Ligand code: HMG
């Protein structure tokens with residue numbers, strides 16, 4: 411049975427831009443996010459309070475977060491790797507903090523310079539401090555379906571990290587297909603195991619569309635009751651510390667599929683496509699989104 415309603419976590423301004431060689435200007439980032447917040451999206455991951463040396467494209471996180479025209483009812487989130495990041499995110503008035511780590515050791519180390527065991531207490535501390543400051547916490551498990559360095563990732567390792575996040579303050583965990591290798595059968599296996607432990611509303615899926623499987627994976631997950639999906643306007647995205655990672659599934663493609671399936675998203679597709687067109691024109695290159703390229707056609 412399909413859910414009647416699905417929730418989109420728009421990650422374009424963070425995941426979509428973190429890997430761009432020519433960073434979008436601060437004013438354009440703000441204008442894009444403000445357009446996104448008027449499409450009906452209820453959730454936008456706006457930036458990252460990570461080290462600007464590691465992710466130069468988001469070095470203007472504070473200016474972006476402070477410059478937004480905050481729309482009531484929209485949750486403005488940001489990625490936070492450590493206590494320093496949390497301090498900055500709180501100062502910027504972020505509503506929800508996204509903590510993150512990987513299911514595979516090598517990606518974790520290359521992305522945040524620590525082993526998984528060293529990362530767990532940092533994540534727990536940030537989550538607790540964020541909650542004491544009245545913020546909600548979301549957790550990411552990267553490389554949940556495959557690692558650019560190690561290849562296959564054990565489902566038990568994914569479950570262990572998911573358990574840790576959900577037991578340490580995260581209200582929702584997003585399983586990241588960092589390099590876009592998952593296929594529907596693999597997603598089903600992971601969900602069978604996780605849905606035996608947690609209700610569907612504590613799980614989300616985050617597909618990079620490297621091999622064109624993202625919508626198939628989402629369609630399969632919907633049939634298992636999952637209703638929370640990360641997506642990026644225009645299909646922008648990628649992780650600089652995951653060689654081969656390409657864009658996230660495009661938000662407009664997900665919204666198109668969901669609405670044609672009769673699943674409510676609350677998002678206006680024409681406005682979303684306009685927002686994708688805006689960022690495409692500012693970046694000055696063709697973006698991977700299908701909906702954007704099909705704009706105006708019947
Ligand atoms: P490190 O170099 O080990 O950290 O980096 P450090 O604590 O030794 O600090 C080094 C310097 O960075 C110091 O400055 C700190 O002050 C500064 P210095 O004294 O040398 O001038 N620093 C900071 N500055 C601002 N904000 C901070 C911060 N922390 C330290 N928060 C660190 C460790 C975690 C900071 C670094 O590895 C990092 O920032 N990594 C982030 C990498 C990243 O953002 N990757 C992409 C996001 S994850 C992703 O895309 C996957 C996802 O989409 C899901 C999926 O697809 O799977 C979520």
Ligand code: MG
Pocket residue numbers: 425586588616618647648649
């Ligand atoms: Mg990602």
